[in-house]
Amino acid sequence: MLFGRILSVLTPLAMVPSIIYCLMFTPKEATMGDLYRIIYFHIPCAWVATLAFFISFIFSIAYLAKRKAVYDSVAHRSSEIGLVFCVLATITGSVFATYTWGSPWNWDPRETSIVFLLMIYIAYLLLRWLIEDRDKKAAISAGYSIVAFLATPFLVFVMPRITSSLHPEQVGGLGLTKPMLYGVFGMLAGFTFLYLWILSLSQRLDMEEI
């Protein structure tokens, strides 16, 4: 409860000034002009998706070890939130790619990875939906989440080495200046608080149901 209250204050405190700063006070990019500003949304979405899936993985392990319903609820809700942000990251990435690389989809390794991640977590939620018994659902989806997550290092680290990437290696590769980086970090903080807030709310709803 207290955690949720703190987050309900922290989230707007971090997000509102960051959005205003990113859209109005950061400079234009040398070649892309205002177009680049979508990264203030795209990068935090991709970050929250990764964070949410990682949290889901950790809580899946915790559930199998301790069998506490609250761990299953966190793993489940976190993967749902991760999925939403993953879709947002894909859409914003596609919009950005249309104007920079000339086509919305290029099967770039990072794009490929995101499709894999989307498929994994859609399958995870489908598996949960297919199983009716609550305890079985929790244990089995935890097992699936762990094995599916184990496949992701192969996507993130191996695939880019096998095929060439259009993505910059890191954020610095985008050629961002310091004010732009401050904007990105502000948005990252805002989105992280937003994720934690949604997670704590949905998890509280789950606990009331149980």
Place this chain on the structure above:
Amino acid sequence: MVASNLSKSFGSKMVFAGVSFDIEDEVWAIIGPNGSGKTTLLRIMAGLLKTSSGTMEWFDRKKKYEKFQLSGRIAMCSPDLGLYKEMTVFENARFFANLAGVPVPDFGVWGLSCHLEKRYQELSAGLKQRAKLMTAFAMARDVILLDEPEQHLDAEGKAILDNMVSSFGRLVVVATNNPWRDWRKIAQF
């Protein structure tokens, strides 16, 4: 086998609560109508299901739940448990005897000698039940749990079963809604 204050619920549906017993080598019965939780209790005794609350201790080990310790010490025959329908009666018996590290059972005792080469799926319901009981008795080392064992059996089959139950010599637990002997009762639901 010692149980204290066992309860089991599936989701919000409570199956039973407050079951306690301390049983040793003898024949015991769990009696109750359909849907009263006999099978669930047997599955908990076999270590196939976990209790919702309360503790279950097997043998002399004071361990709460150790399935690997249980492996091979308890045999069970229940309508939910089957044999491989693609394999013959003999192959099924030999397979499970191999897993349990025991000799292949005596088929004659169960009147199955002339059905050895038949696949399990080709048997009638009564013969299937005999094959399942035979496999369970062959593998049972310390405990045998029987869930509605008289199901589908003819008079001869029931007599064989009765004979095997009384001569087993270790712990036998029978779950039935129709006890055909006056056994000691673990629970009457």
Place this chain on the structure above:
Amino acid sequence: MPQTIPGETGEKLRSFRALLAKEIKVAFRGRHLVGVGFGLAIVLSATLGFSLAGTKVSERVIASLLWIVVMFSSSDTLSRSFAKEEDEGTADQLRLRVPMPSVFLAKTLANAFFVLLIACVVFPLLCFWLGVRFSALPLVGLLVLIGCPALSFAQGFVGYLMSRGRALSAAYPVIVMPVILPLLVCLVLATSQALAEGTFSINLVVVIISESLAALVAGLVLVPYIEEE
């Protein structure tokens, strides 16, 4: 007192051998491996061969088709091998006798053999119909030998999970696909290299082997946790 203590190495080996033999016997006598596995392999290969007759198909496309047909032809056999035991109540019989990780391992190994058998139908047919050069066949054969067990190892745990949840086995390909996609991509890349250049990157093989072994080990470690019900 027990005559033999479960846990002794000889005992374990004997029961493992019995489990493996049982898998093979049940699969060949049941109708699924032959009827659905081999049946789908032949029908899909023939359909593709016929549809693509007379067209120039790139190596990448041939490699993708080869592995996708193997994957879909074997998915029914793989999912049923676990689900069948739960449906027919034989899984609980095994639970009372042997640790489930050894049942899981025996099934996964037996399934590797079945996938290999299905690939032995798919690959020659498709290679023949799609006009693959003979010189590329030994390398492709080597990839089949590595890839089929890898596919089975990577899928084993998901098959086990779905059977435990009594989830619809028809949904199996949808649930398993994301987990094996990286592996499938590597297999397709290596096979298309073998078809086009007569060689393949050893890195890809390392990835294929390491990923499938990681999935197998994860399965063996996780099975006891899922079993606790």
